[in-house]
Amino acid sequence: MPYTVIFFHAHPDDEALLTSGTMAKLAAQGHRVVLVVATAGEAGWSSEEFRADGLLGDRRLSELRRSADALGVSRLEVLGYADSGLSSPTAPPPPGRLPRLVDAAIEDAAGRLAQILVAENASVLTSYDANGGYGHPDHLAVHRIGAAAARMAGTPVVLEATVPRDRLLAAARVVNRLMPATRRVDLAPWSVAYSASSEITHCVHVRRQAPQRRASMRAHASQATGSGPRTLGVFTRIPPPLFGWVFGREWYRQVGVAVPRRRYDSVFDTLRA
Numbered sequence: 001m002p003y004t005v006i007f008f009h010a011h012p013d014d015e016a017l018l019t020s021g022t023m024a025k026l027a028a029q030g031h032r033v034v035l036v037v038a039t040a041g042e043a044g045w046s047s048e049e050f051r052a053d054g055l056l057g058d059r060r061l062s063e064l065r066r067s068a069d070a071l072g073v074s075r076l077e078v079l080g081y082a083d084s085g086l087s088s089p090t091a092p093p094p095p096g097r098l099p100r101l102v103d104a105a106i107e108d109a110a111g112r113l114a115q116i117l118v119a120e121n122a123s124v125l126t127s128y129d130a131n132g133g134y135g136h137p138d139h140l141a142v143h144r145i146g147a148a149a150a151r152m153a154g155t156p157v158v159l160e161a162t163v164p165r166d167r168l169l170a171a172a173r174v175v176n177r178l179m180p181a182t183r184r185v186d187l188a189p190w191s192v193a194y195s196a197s198s199e200i201t202h203c204v205h206v207r208r209q210a211p212q213r214r215a216s217m218r219a220h221a222s223q224a225t226g227s228g229p230r231t232l233g234v235f236t237r238i239p240p241p242l243f244g245w246v247f248g249r250e251w252y253r254q255v256g257v258a259v260p261r262r263r264y265d266s267v268f269d270t271l272r273a
Contacts (some may be wrong), residue, residue: 001045003123003268004032006191007161008113010042010101010128011083013223013232016216018161019126020071021206022267024213027072035068036113038101038142042085043090045227051078057083059222071212075120084137090178096135101268102137109141110148110158110236117153118146124267125150129160129253134193140169157271161251164197165190202269203263207248214243 009015015023015035027033039140040047042057050056061078068076081101082093092100101109127146132139143160150158160174167208169190176184206213219238222235238246264270 002031003271004034004120005124005126005267006034006036006117006122006249008038008121008125008127008142008149010035010038010136010142010165011044012037012060012067013041013044013217013220014139014211015064016067016220017231017235018163019250020067020213020216021209021247022126022204023071023073024209025206027074028209032074032120033072034116034122035071035073036075036077036079036116037064038079038083038109038145039083039138040078041083041223043085044223045086046222050222050225058220060220063220063222067216070215070219077116079109081109084141086136089137093220098221101141104141104145106144106148109145110152113145113149113150117149117155122153122155123271124157124159124251125155126159126267129162131193131195133162134195137187141267143147157254157267159202159254159267160195160253162195162198162253164202164251165192165194168194184257195251195253198259199253201254201257201259201264202252202267204250204267205248205250206250207244210244210247213247214240216230220223 007015007019007023008095023033040057046056050059060240081098081104082104084090084100090100125146128139128143130143169187172187172190217232220232224236252272
């Protein structure tokens with residue numbers, strides 16, 4: 001039986017990093033995959049060649065469309081809120097434009113998402129965990145908006161895309177030890193990022209979707225450049241065999257569901273139960 005799953009993200013490229021394997025896997029299985037992105041990501045970090053003319057948002061939307069095509073997305077919707085920025089908040093948009101996502105009224109933004117959930121008769125919605133992953137203000141807003149929209153629409157299953165915090169920290173510590181002291185990263189903020197392994201209910205195996213995941217990441221070329229090493233730029237240079245191993249799983253947390261001894265491997269497991 002085919003289902004509809006809606007993936008809700010804050011910016012173009014978030015889908016590539018957190019849920020692209022699951023999206024490609026579901027599309028290949030004949031399910032309807034809908035991608036909803038809250039902003040154009042116009043405040044994202046990028047090299048001057050991509051942002052000099054002030055059209056970074058337009059470029060990122062074009063990249064998003066290429067990523068969606070690579071993953072087999074059936075419908076792509078961009079809500080059109082302004083990117084709130086990360087290290088320094090962006091200026092509020094002029095009158096007549098939608099506000100920054102962090103300033104959007106939860107009921108209004110959730111209502112718009114709920115309309116899509118109802119129109120699509122969605123069985124599953126994915127958003128972010130309560131930490132907003134690494135704490136980006138827009139990711140925190142997506143968590144709140146997604147939860148409210150699912151309540152409004154009566155969507156049966158809400159999965160919070162995340163990463164096992166302890167695994168992430170362990171890998172980061174290894175990398176830090178290999179780096180010169182001047183290039184080591186302060187890992188203190190990561191101790192409260194994403195979710196603990198003990199909270200993760202779903203682990204979806206997506207190693208076979210490595211080609212689609214890589215294509216999705218490569219579609220976001222503007223986010224692979226900039227000052228210092230960028231996450232996407234590093235990831236897309238991983239050799240194919242190793243890439244499939246590194247990105248062979250995607251994780252989700254379903255609030256209110258006990259973590260099983262063996263984590264659920266399908267986003268529909270708790271729906272069927």
